[in-house]
Amino acid sequence: MELKGKIKSxxxxxxxxxxxxxxxxxxxxxxxxxxxTLNIELDREIILSDEEKILPEEYGGQFNVLVKxxxxxxxxxxxxxxxxNNSRNGDHPLxxxxxVTDINMRKxxxxxxxxxxxxxxxxxxx
Numbered sequence: 001m002e003l004k005g006k007i008k009s010x011x012x013x014x015x016x017x018x019x020x021x022x023x024x025x026x027x028x029x030x031x032x033x034x035x036x037t038l039n040i041e042l043d044r045e046i047i048l049s050d051e052e053k054i055l056p057e058e059y060g061g062q063f064n065v066l067v068k069x070x071x072x073x074x075x076x077x078x079x080x081x082x083x084x085n086n087s088r089n090g091d092h093p094l095x096x097x098x099x100v101t102d103i104n105m106r107k108x109x110x111x112x113x114x115x116x117x118x119x120x121x122x123x124x125x126x
């Protein structure tokens with residue numbers, strides 16, 4: 001399944017949360033995360049399934065974090081969203097996703113706010 005969206009600046013505090021998930025991703029997904037996320041505003045809302053998640057006790061947070069494997073520009077990564085946001089009770093609407101991966105996507109692919117991207121969703125299985 002493909003999603004379409006545009007690059008969008010975030011709040012600038014994602015590195016705090018990515019640091020908390022860093023060891024989990026290294027162990028569970030064999031990926032050393034770049035300490036930041038790529039925010040994307042989709043052309044439609046999406047609700048993530050809860051088939052893959054990080055529990056609050058794993059990262060020291062308050063909510064389950066849903067994880068969805070995907071690729072952007074052919075580069076593997078993951079969409080992360082708290083269950084709170086996924087249920088429309090958080091800070092982000094359902095058409096905003098945060099993508100984590102092992103590189104700085106903005107620098108590597110010279111991405112700027114407003115650039116369009118395709119997100120290829122992949123069946124979860126690490």
